[in-house]
Amino acid sequence: MKPSPAERELSREEVARYSRHLLLPEVGPGGQKALKAASVLIVGGGGLGSPAAMYLAAAGVGTLGIADPDVVELTNLQRQLLHKTADIGRPKTDSARETIGGINPHVNVQRMKLRLDSGNALEILSPYDVIIDGSDNFPTRYLLNDACVILGKPNVYGSVFRFEGQVSVFNPTVGGPCYRCLYPAPPPPGLVQSCAEGGVLGVLPGIIGSLQALEAIKLIIGQGDTLTGKLLLFDALGTKFRELTLNRNPDCPVCGHNPTIRTLIDYEDFCGVRALGDQEGGGEEITVEELKERLDRGEDIFILDVREPQEYGICNLGGHLIPPGELPARIAELDRSREIVVYCKTGIRSARAIETLRQKGFTKLRNLKGGINAWADRIDPTMARY
Amino acid sequence: MSVSVDGPVTRSSVLDALEAAYPMLRGTIRDHDTKERRPFLRFFVCGEDVSLASPEDPLPEEIASGREPFMVIGAIAGG
Known part of the structure; x- marks a missing residue:
């Protein structure tokens, strides 16, 4: 993958293209050639991956890998600028390559339409100089962290939720902490909402992903101070940045003095994702078709909606709304003698709500499989889907 | 948000x-029971990580006076 010295030379066209970089003493011809020789893997071609890929391409990074298993959906377009309306239904890696090629045809784009897992991650990450974590789930974040530590590669971390962003550089090879030093274990599944559940302001990943591109460029050209050992927080509502100091954990199971994790593990199991899936399928689910049939027969079923009020305003099944954070305090509103069908957007928050209700002695509980999105897909196509 | 504390902060x-x-x-x-910090959260005071410090250690005057926030930072995964 590494270009030869002759291939690193800048053509006349490239000198003009990168002239604003070449004028900077901190970049100059040496830095620009380093960028051309560099390879960056962007995991996730979504909200964070879009600005990261576009700015790294424009900056002249020679090789960009894009790993993403998904196809473009309408709900992506509010923030994922790699993709356009006409790309809906196409693999994100395909539209990413076209967009990047349009920005800078000199970039070698390596498409990987796949989900990283313990079986393929080390091989996929191995050829790259810098890894950018633009993923959208905890199992992939822990997988990337561990793989980067094992391979000795810098991991440029970014994450977003609603109006809040986090950025850091995890680089234990230069003495910094890793992601596990910061968060040794993930939150239980369902406790922390995803952007699909809680929302995200579209411009926020644009800011955080651009900062990830900035950190990657500084790592490549060896200039400036990176966010190694620091966590940068961004509050979009207050337009405030805050920098926090991170410490390496000498007992970290991956990068500590006596690591116990030396190979990649089962990250879905580690994050409890599989256990939640088993719980959802554990005999207490009801399909949207069965619910429709039973409602049409006039059966006595209490419908409990455990989403937020703004979600209820988008679409609802006419159920009784109790947001998940209020459920423990509002249990008295529920009749434990009646059968209760609990639903949310996709079935994850409702599974946790059922767990809460079971602990309070409720027994007649069913989780609506696939949530209201399944209802919109299979029962009422006129219903808004979000 | 602000809270009032009686006694040592x-x-x-x-x-x-x-x-x-x-x-x-x-x-x-x-x-709930042990009052131990959840592992997906960390506590910061004046820019420094105090997650591993004793929960009974006094917090700095900047926090006690409300000039600086006591920060609870949680893991988020959106991308």
Whole structure:
């Protein structure tokens, strides 16, 4: 993958293209050639991956890998600028390559339409100089962290939720902490909402992903101070940045003095994702078709909606709304003698709500499989889907 | 958000006051029974990570006076 010295030379066209970089003493011809020789893997071609890929391409990074298993959906377009309306239904890696090629045809784009897992991650990450974590789930974040530590590669971390962003550089090879030093274990599944559940302001990943591109460029050209050992927080509502100091954990199971994790593990199991899936399928689910049939027969079923009020305003099944954070305090509103069908957007928050209700002695509980999105897909196509 | 604390201002007393004002937070920041910090959260004071310090250590005057926030930072995964 590494270009030869002759291939690193800048053509006349490239000198003009990168002239604003070449004028900077901190970049100059040496830095620009380093960028051309560099390879960056962007995991996730979504909200964070879009600005990261576009700015790294424009900056002249020679090789960009894009790993993403998904196809473009309408709900992506509010923030994922790699993709356009006409790309809906196409693999994100395909539209990413076209967009990047349009920005800078000199970039070698390596498409990987796949989900990283313990079986393929080390091989996929191995050829790259810098890894950018633009993923959208905890199992992939822990997988990337561990793989980067094992391979000795810098991991440029970014994450977003609603109006809040986090950025850091995890680089234990230069003495910094890793992601596990910061968060040794993930939150239980369902406790922390995803952007699909809680929302995200579209411009926020644009800011955080651009900062990830900035950190990657500084790592490549060896200039400036990176966010190694620091966590940068961004509050979009207050337009405030805050920098926090991170410490390496000498007992970290991956990068500590006596690591116990030396190979990649089962990250879905580690994050409890599989256990939640088993719980959802554990005999207490009801399909949207069965619910429709039973409602049409006039059966006595209490419908409990455990989403937020703004979600209820988008679409609802006419159920009784109790947001998940209020459920423990509002249990008295529920009749434990009646059968209760609990639903949310996709079935994850409702599974946790059922767990809460079971602990309070409720027994007649069913989780609506696939949530209201399944209802919109299979029962009422006129219903808004979000 | 702001909370009032009677007596020494420590991590424990701040979180006790927070959970008293917002009972729904009980069990989310700290374990219900052991009161241990959840591993997907960290505590920062004046830019420094104090997650591993004793919960009974007094917090700096900047926190006690309300000039600086006591920060509870949680893992987020959106991308």
